[in-house]
Amino acid sequence: MTDTVLKFDHVVKRFGDRTILDGVSTTVQAGEIVCFIGPSGTGKSTLLRCVNGLETIEGGNILFEGKAVQAKQRSIIDVRRRIGMIFQHFNLYPHLTALENVMLAPVVVHGEDRKTVEERARGLFEKVRLSHRINAYPAQMSGGEQQRVAIARALATNPHILLFDEPTSALDPETVGEVLAVMRDLAVEGRTMLVVTHEIRFAADVGTRMVFLDGGKIVEEGNPREMLAAPKSERAKRFLSTISNAAH
Ligand SMILES: Nc1ncnc2c1ncn2[C@@H]1O[C@H](COP(=O)(O)OP(=O)(O)O)[C@@H](O)[C@H]1O
Numbered sequence: 407m408t409d410t411v412l413k414f415d416h417v418v419k420r421f422g423d424r425t426i427l428d429g430v431s432t433t434v435q436a437g438e439i440v441c442f443i444g445p446s447g448t449g450k451s452t453l454l455r456c457v458n459g460l461e462t463i464e465g466g467n468i469l470f471e472g473k474a475v476q477a478k479q480r481s482i483i484d485v486r487r488r489i490g491m492i493f494q495h496f497n498l499y500p501h502l503t504a505l506e507n508v509m510l511a512p513v514v515v516h517g518e519d520r521k522t523v524e525e526r527a528r529g530l531f532e533k534v535r536l537s538h539r540i541n542a543y544p545a546q547m548s549g550g551e552q553q554r555v556a557i558a559r560a561l562a563t564n565p566h567i568l569l570f571d572e573p574t575s576a577l578d579p580e581t582v583g584e585v586l587a588v589m590r591d592l593a594v595e596g597r598t599m600l601v602v603t604h605e606i607r608f609a610a611d612v613g614t615r616m617v618f619l620d621g622g623k624i625v626e627e628g629n630p631r632e633m634l635a636a637p638k639s640e641r642a643k644r645f646l647s648t649i650s651n652a653a654h
């Protein structure tokens with residue numbers, strides 16, 4: 407019995423005649439926290455979007471819990487329920503309160519009972535330390551609070567994997583820590599997570615693996631601490647020196 411949650415098998419993604427993902431292969435086991443790093447425009451967001459069928463792929467396969475993700479099939483609804491996605495810009499519904507944002511998908515998309523969902527949602531607000539903000543609207547919250555609502559929303563369908571796409575890149579520096587703290591809690595719970603991030607300290611402390619993408623390919627992957635201390639490839643070395651310079 408294997409605990410493989412996600413398998414990328416020679417994934418090719420093109421936009422027009424541009425090849426964005428050029429044969430990406432890697433496997434994610436349950437409980438892994440895989441941090442993706444790489445230059446802007448290298449296909450990190452596209453890779454995450456392919457996992458829950460927001461993009462089609464032109465070659466290879468993505469297997470989620472052993473089944474091929476088929477972007478255009480009805481089964482994608484069940485796949486999406488098991489995959490929680492957290493975006494850089496939160497993407498909360500502005501006309502709904504925090505609580506309503508979290509309850510929306512389970513109640514409206516998946517037809518779950520309102521009372522059950524509300525109880526679960528309240529528990530999730532506790533988890534993201536926002537019980538006092540459940541009736542606030544997105545515009546009344548800080549970026550860090552909105553992102554924590556977005557995390558609660560992603561958790562509301564009981565996902566088996568969480569995909570974070572630069573979750574702290576749009577935040578004021580003083581709220582980055584509160585979001586990373588919630589992500590650390592999720593890691594400690596044993597959640598399986600894919601995290602695109604430039605927060606290399608988070609990757610070193612929490613990540614179980616680091617994957618460096620460049621030119622649509624995995625150039626290097628390995629233990630985050632080892633990779634940060636001594637990247638093997640010249641390209642990873644160059645990239646890591648630019649982001650660690652920027653952080654100082
Ligand atoms: N819907 C789209 N149509 C055409 N090109 C796209 C689309 N989405 C992304 N791209 C291009 O694909 C490349 C990879 O984008 P992206 O995955 O967002 O990179 P990253 O997240 O690593 O910065 C970029 O050159 C981007 O312009």
Ligand SMILES: [Mg+2]
Binds near residue numbers: 450451571572
């Ligand atoms: Mg991106």
